[in-house]
Amino acid sequence: MQLPETGIPRKTLLAEMTERKQQDADWKGARTFSLVYPASDDVDELLAEANNLYLYENALNPLRFPSLRQMELDVVSMTAGLLHAPEGHGGCMTSGGTESIVMAVLAARERAKAERGVTNPTLVAPYSAHPAFAKAAKYGGLELVQIPLDVDHRADLAAAEKLIDERTALVVGSAPNYPFGTADPIPELAAMAATRGISFHTDSCLGSFLLPFWERLGEPVPPFDFRVDGVTTMSADVHKYGYATKGASVVLHRDEEHLKKYQRFLYTGWPGGLYLSFAMAGARPAAPIAAAWAVLRYLGETGYVELARQIRDAVRGFQAGIAAIPGMRVIGEPIMSVFAFTSDSVDPFGIADRMEQRGWCLDRQNDPDAMHMMVSPRHLDVVDEFLADLREAAANGGESSDREARYS
Ligand SMILES: Cc1ncc(COP(=O)(O)O)c(C=O)c1O
Known part of the structure; x- marks a missing residue:
């Protein structure tokens, strides 16, 4: 496309964009299981308004936009509270x-x-x-050393013990990981790192805004946050189960000094004045910060617990229905709402193809070949419909016609 010689009227453009959007995944109808984490219509409306209010501001310079600066501090503080970060912690928002x-x-x-x-x-x-x-290792000049998984699809501790050595800068565990939704043994891994003076990161991008409320529902939650000795940093995505629009995450350090000494970027070696920033971006959109701040305060603890209850009930329904289909099973023991499932009797990608023909977007993964689900509150309304289609797909599915192309 070339830049049009003369401008196109707003109405025409919006009509074209609406038309183009017809091809996109139907997340509002709860037919997709990743990428978007919808909560409810009232949350959607609030997010649109909060985004709109801060469309133009730039979060690069907090002195010019003190309201934004305070919102970022508030989001970091609310997140730190949920994850039991101790006094003296530090953090910032990222994209x-x-x-x-x-x-x-x-x-x-x-x-x-x-x-x-x-x-x-x-x-x-x-x-x-x-x-x-892997991306961070590539960009940052570190060698990625992978810990194999044990039979439960969690990091194998005996293998980890052998792989951590004097060159190790960071040990990682996920709570939960994306592929299986299982949690790595965080206390044991963090202890291995701590005894050698090595940093340990819990990746709870998925878990941070759901596990605390899962715990409030009385569901078992393995230790994963700053209550575990040795956890030095955590990642927490407000734009996943915090239900904010995209572009909102928090990185937390147990020790604010580490944030200042090892992460903050302060520069004076140019004529443009003091330049200070905490993460990769220079100019930063303000809207994701505002939306994250608004949705956290709009829902509050009771709102998040209620949404967690809806997710929990949907997960129970999906998993019980899957287990009741001959040959089909959930892989490992997922700790919350993210899980993989497969079939030992029918090609799982063939089942996924058939589900897709019925409008369900299931991601596919390998090792073992499986389908993947991330359940959000709106899925509670479609459990029965989904399972009826899954039973049909399992009974009539064959080999996937184009495994490579369908693989996502
Ligand atoms: C466990 C986990 N960590 C990190 C990420 C990366 O998050 P983002 O896509 O916001 O960069 C994801 C994304 O799904 C994830 O599931």
Whole structure:
């Protein structure tokens, strides 16, 4: 496309965009299971208004926009409270889980260099850890060392013990991980790191805004947050189960000094004046900060518990229905609302294809071949319809016609 010679009227453009959007995933109808985390219509309306109020501001310079600065501090503080960060913690908002993870990895690299003289650092992370860690290792010049998984699809502790050494800058565990929704043994991994003076990161991008409320519902939640000794940093995505619109995550440090010494970027070596920033972005959109602040305060604890209850009930329905289909099973023991399931008798990708023909977007994954679900509150309304289609797909599904192309 070339820039049009003359401008196109607003009405025409909006009509074109609405038309183009018809091709996109139907997340409002609860037919997708990843990428969007819808809560309810009233939350959607609030998010639109909060975004609109801060469309133009720039969060790069907090002195110019003190209201934004305070909102960021408030979001960090609310998140730190949920995750039991102790007095003296520090943190900032980023554009998403990946940026939070990249910052935690880079800060750990700097700390390992400053405190232990590590110049050829490794990043030790479970095989199931999010690709953001591989990305951070690539950009940050660390070698990624993967901990194999045990039979329960959690990081294998005996293997981890052998892989952590004097070069290790950061050890990672997820609560939960994306592929299986299982939690790594965080206390044991964090202890292995702490005894050697190594940083430990809990990736709870998915879990931070659901596990605390899962716990309030009386569901079992394994130790994963700052109550675990040795956890030095955490990533928490408000734009996942916090229900904020995209572009909102928090990276937290147990010790604010680490944030200041190893993450903060302060620069005066140019004529443009003092430049200060805490993460990758320079100019930063204000709307995601405002939306995150608004939705956290709009829902409050009781709102999040109620949404967690809806998710829990939907998960129970989905998982019981899956287990009742001959040959089909959930993989491992997922700790909340994210899980993979497969079939031992029918090609799982063939089932996913058939489900897609009926409008259900199920992600596919491998090792083992499986379908993937991330359940959000709106899915409670579609459990029966989904399971009826799944039973039909399992009974009539065959080989996936184009495995490679369908793989996502
Ligand atoms: C466990 C986990 N960590 C990190 C991320 C990365 O988050 P983002 O996509 O916001 O960068 C994801 C994304 O799904 C995730 O599931």
